[in-house]
Amino acid sequence: MEPLTYLTLTFMQQNVYKIGRGLFVLGLLICLHTFSAYSSGYQVLLQGNRSTAMGNLGVALSPDASSMFFNPGAMTFMEGSQVMLGANGIFNSIAYWNNVQNSGIVENTDNPTGTPFHVYGVFGADDSNWKFGLGAYTPFGSGVKWGTDWTGKYLLDELTLRAIYAQATVAYKINDQLSIGAGFVANFGSVNLQRTLPISGEDRASVELDGNADVGFGYNIGIFYKPSNQWQIGVSYRSRIDAEVKGGDAKFENIPSSLNALFPTTTFSASLPLPSSINVGVGYLPNENLEIGIQIDYVGWGAYESLNIDFEDNTLGLADSNSPRNYEDSWVFHLGGEYKMNALQFRAGGYYDISPVQDGYMTPETPDANRIGLTAGIGYTVSENFQIDLSFLYIMGQEREQTVAQAQAAGTYPIGNNSDPYAVQPGTYKLRAYIPGLSLSYKF
Secondary structure (H helix, E strand, O other): OOHHHHHHHHHHHHHHHHHHHHHHHHHHHHHHHOOOOOOOOOOOOOOOHHHHHOOOOOOOOOOOOOHHHHOHHHHHHOOOOEEEEEEEOEEEEEEEEOOOOOOOOEEEOOOOOEOOEEEEEEEOOOOOOEEEEEEEEOOOOOEEEOOOOOOOOOOOOEEEEEEEEEEEEEEEEOOOOEEEEEEEEEEEEEEEEEEEOOOOOOOOOEEEEEEEEEEEEEEEEEEEEOOOOOEEEEEEEEOOEEEEEEEEEEEEEOOOHHHHHHOOOEEEEEEEEEOOEEEEEEEEEEEOOEEEEEEEEEEOHHHOOEEEEEEOOOOOOOOOEEEEOOOOOEEEEEEEEEEEEOOEEEEEEEEEEOOOOOOOOOOOOOOOOOEEEEEEEEEEEOOOOEEEEEEEEEEEEOOEEEOHHHHHHHOOOOOOOOOOOOOOOOEEEEEEEEEEEEEEEEEO
């Protein structure tokens, strides 16, 4: 046997669980959720640029077509019908310090630009108590690119995620003060993950995971209450959706021929919960030109306890696995406002997003930490029918260190020289994101 082949095979036999489980489980964990790095957990809070500019308020905000997402019950308080089309550009970078080895080197992602979008149509006559809506938006999905030379390349090189929610909605006004609404949601998603394998050879050995999630279903309900011209109260609930990948492809490249049997081209399946959310907001309009709002979101991340991965073909290098996540339920706090001056509307706000990820479970795919979002924007009423809304969101992720001791206590990093799978890269992470947005609305 050639020396290179012998050494490689010996390495594989000693570290098979690191490669077979540690290299796959965390990747799939992120893939199946269609993660994003722009809000804690998986969320992307970019469903309407008027709302984005006001600290991502929406539940008790004076309604527009984006109420279909934020609070379906508010739709009947809209005047006439409205169509809205919008998008955002996400420019972000994640920094990593390998303070475990005291290297003093800062490594940064080279992430692609994310482009989440939203489109809504709300229809109904002014004299009707009913409103109907159709919409599509991207609440999850983006990308992270660490490259093939960074410290954690055996956990992740690159990740691309896409998800689209389609929603059909109906709302009914019970009286002049109270309205209810409900939406039926279908979730579509896809994922592509690439990473380096720790296998010796002339070329870099790698794996690519690629798959489409089955269509998942959920619902969105809301109540909108307007006790006076100055006050409005909103409550909404977005249900949990179970995201399932069946028959996703696992492909390997540049594997030495002596190891091909350990890494067959195969498929995988898994199921994972996308958490529910309860959202409560209050809006105050002291006069016709000013609106101020607060909102609290309670996100049921506690539903995410573990991830089970089932490979179609099991080998010494590809064992089915169970990976504990132990997320905690978390909170998001919003504050924002809008001031109207003739045809212009000036907006500003902010929010504080608490991470559901406990110490020891932070991964390179989503190095999650508590985050502050600062927002601003401007609206311009071009005519009685046409509206332009611009927003800008700046996200500051808290600098967060994950120590070896934390990861070992969580069971995500090996103790001593054993061959337990490792799922995290200890060190310090920090996120910054810059997100402009544009929405166009037409009333009729």
